[in-house]
Amino acid sequence: MGKKKIVFTGGGSAGHVTPNIAIIRELNKEDWNIFYIGSKKGIEKELVEKVNIPYYTISSGKLRRYINFENVIDVFRVLKGCLDARKVLQKIKPNIVFSKGGFVSVPVIVAARLLKIPIFIHESDLTPGLANKISQRFATKIFTSFEETMKYFPENKTTFIGSPIRREVLQGSAEKGMEYLNFNSKLPILTIMGGSLGAKKINETVRGAIEQLTKKYQLVHICGKNNIDPNMSDILGYKQFEYIHDELADILAVTDIVITRGGSNSIFEFLALKIPMIIIPLTINQSRGDQILNAKVFEEKGYSITLEEEALTTKALITNLEQVFNNRKEMQNAMNLYTKKDALSFLLNEIGRV
Template identity: 65%
Template structure:
C-alpha cells in the first residue's frame, strides 16, 4: 500500500527543529512517508540527517523587521526558495505540510499554499515570530504553546495546546545520568543550558562563580559549540559539554535545578519534568524579546524565577539561585497543578486525519 507523504519544515535554531523531531518520532513510518525541507546549511540539516529522514535544502533569506540593503538580496533568495520548494512539493505530493517556523519555512508555506496542500503551523512563543506572522494567512490550522499566543492569530483556526515534548525526555534514569557525568548523590545537580549556540555571558558568569557554586551543587554545563574552557576540566564537581543529545534524558533525570535561556521548547520540557528553573532570557538586543515574554509568563504562573541578562553578575546569580532553592517546594507544587495538555498527542491525532 502506498504511504501518505508529509513534509516538515522549520529551522534556524534547535528550537524550531526539536518539536518537529518529537512529532516525527511518534508518526507511524508504516503509514507516513516523511520528508523535511530546511535551509542548505542550518542546524536542522544536521539534526534531521541523523534520523535518516530525507532532507532537502532550499534557498532562504533572513526575515528582518528593519530596513537593510540585504533585504533586497534576501527577497530574491526567498523567491528562489519558493520555486525550489514548489518543485519539491509537486514531486513529493504530501497530504500535509507541518511548519515550526523560522525563516526557511516561509518559502515552503507559500509554495504549499499555491499547490493547495493543507498547512499546519505551531507557534512556540508567547508572541508570533515574523515567519509565522507571514505564514498564518496561508495556514489551515494554527497551534500555540501559550494560551496568550492564541490571541495573535485568527480564532477560527487557532488552538492553544502547549508544546510538543519529546517522549524520550521522560525516559531518563537518575543513576545512569550520574554515572555518565561522574557525579555522586552527595550534592544536588545544577544543569546549565545556554541553548544550541551557547550563551557567552551566562557561561562566563557560571565559571566566575564556580568556587561558590561547587560548594552547593555539582554542575553540568552545556555551554554550546566551541565554548568549552579547557582550563577548567579538572575542577571537581564541574563537567562541561558543548552539546548533549542521547544522554540528555538521563542528565535531566539526575538534575535538581536548571539555569536556562527562555526558549519555549526547553522551558516547557523542564515544566513537564517538574524541574525548578532560573530563566536568563536573551536580551532585546539579541532577539525580538520573545524569551523575555516567555520568562514573564512562567514567572507569573509560579513555575520559575527570572534574571535579566543585563543584571547578570556573580552576585545576582548566587542570590537568584538561593531564592529559587527557598521556593523549590512551592514551584514544584505549581508545576504539578499545571493544566498543561499533551500537545504531542493532540498534534498526532490532527495529523492522522490526513491519512487516506
C-alpha cells in the same frame, strides 16, 4: 492504499526543529513517508540528518523587521525559495505540510498554498514570529504552546495545545544519570544550558563563581561548541560538555535546578519534568524579545525566576540560585497545577486525520 506523505519545515534555530523531530520520531513509518525542507546552512540540516529522512534544501532569505540593503536581495532569495519549494512539493506530492516557523518555512508555505496542500503550523512562543505572522493567512490549522498566543491568530483555525515534548526527555533514568556524571547524592545538581548557540556571558559568570557554586552544588555545564575551558577540567563536582545528545534525559532526571535561556521548547520540557528554573532570556539586542516574554509568563505562574542578562553578575547568580533553591518546593507545587496537555499525541492525531 499507499503510504501518506508529510513534509516538515522550519529552521534557523534548534527551537524551530526540535518539536518537528519529536513528531517525526512518533509518526508510524508504516503509514507515512516523511520528508524535510530546510535551508542549506541552517542548524536544521544537521539535526534532521540524525533522524535519517530525506532532506531538501531551498534558497531562503532572512526576514528582518528593520531597513537593510540585504532585504532587497532577500526578496529575491525568498522568491527563488518559493520556486525551489514548489518544485520539491510537486515532486513529493505530500498530503500535508507541517511548519514550526523560522524564515525558511515561508517559501514552503506559500508554495504549498499555491498547490492546495493542507498546512499545519505550530507557534512555540508567546507572540508569533514574523514567519508565522506571514504564514498564518495560508494555514489550514494553527496550534500554540501558550494559551495567551491564541489572540494573535484567527480564532476559527487556532487551538491551544501546549508544547510537543520529546517523549525520550520524559523517560530519563536517574541511576544512569548519576553513573554518567559520576556525581554523589550529597549535593544537589545544577544544570546550566545556554541554548544551541551557547552563551558567552552565562558561561563566564558560572565559571567566575565556580568556587562558591561547587561548595553547594554539583554542576553540569552545557556550554556550547568550542566553549570547553581545559583549565577547569579537573574541578571536583564540575562537568562541562559542548553538547549532550543521548544522555540528556538521564541528566535531567537527576537535575534539581536548571539555568536556561527562555526558548519555549526547553522551558516547557523543564516544566513537564518539574525542574525549577532560572531563566536568562536572550536580550532584545540578540533577538525579537520572545524569550523575555516567555520568561515573564513562566515567572508569573511561579515556575521560574527571571534574571536579565544585563543584570547577570556572580553575585546576582548566587543570590537568585539561593532564592530558587529555598523556594523549589513551592515552584514544583505550582508546576503540579499546570494542566499538562499531551500536545504531541494531539498533533499526531490531527495529522493522522488528514
